[in-house]
Amino acid sequence: MLTMEDVIKEGHPTLRKVAEEVELPPSEEDQETLRRMMDFLLHSQDPEIAEKFGLRPGVGIAAPQINVSKQIIAVRVEDHNEDLLNIGIFNPKIISHSVETTFLETGEGCLSVDREVPGIVPRYARIKVEGTDMEGKKVQLKLKGLPAIVFQHEIDHLNGIMFYDRIEENDPLKKELPPKEIIKRSEFDGPLA
Template sequence: MLTMKDVVREGHSSLRKIANEVEIPPSEEDKQLLNKMMEFLVHSQDPEIAEKYDLRPGVGLAAPQLNVNKRMIVVRTTDQNEELLEYALFNPKIISHSIETTHLESGEGCLSVDREVPGIVPRYARVKIEGYDLNGEKVVKRLRGFLAIVFQHELDHLNGIMFYDRIEGDDPYKVPLPPNEIIKRNEQDSPLS
């Protein structure tokens, strides 16, 4: 069983590496690890088990957080209809996204970060993702809202990016303009010749 002792913390070199693709079909070893990662989320969300094993509750986990340099993530949370959703994917990636951005009002947290980092973390409001499930079958999903934010947070881990890298340094609570608003402002500021 995975515990918080297995989760590496900020400053660890594995959190800053670009993870390697997993060979598809996945090996038994990779499948077992993905299952253990999901089991960790299940346990961390169960108040009794979490207290017994001193687990911090999590909604997502990426293999680099376990010092495993592979493109593997798990996500377990509810959608806007309170329906439980679980995703365990190899080689996940965003294949399209909205121009519109969003963020969590309360900011983001991370199992690999033992401190609060205040600030707005801009994310795409909607994403279409692709990856491979435990059987090596291709999965394509459209995600929005909180679920889209969680996926982007975990995908960042596969690329050596921490959530606080996306916070505006000079003004952590600055709400970034959507790309189309930046274009409109630039057009207004500079007269056409």
């Protein structure tokens, strides 16, 4: 079982590398890495298990965060309809996105960052992601709202980008979007990944 001790922290060189593509079909080792990442999210969102093992709740995690420099992400988050999106993907790519941007009103957090980083992180409001699932099947997802933000956060990790790299240094609390584009996260205020 993955714990917070397995999650590397900012400053670790792996977090700034561009992760390698996973050879397909995925090896048993890569599948096991993804299973462990998905289990971590499940456990981190269970209050009893999280407290017992000292897990910070997360809605996404990328393989580089557990010091595996491969293009693997896991996401477990509810969408705007409160439907659970629980998926692991190899080699995820954003193949299209909206012109409109959005952001989380409370800012973003990260399992690899143990400090508050205030600021608005601009993200695409809608994205289309392509990749390969655990069974080796091609998947394509159309995402908006919080799931779209989580996927962008995780895919950034695969490219060596931390969420705070996207905060404007001169205007960190910039709010240029109409209120309907601001995503509220009152039901989940933990880190994204």
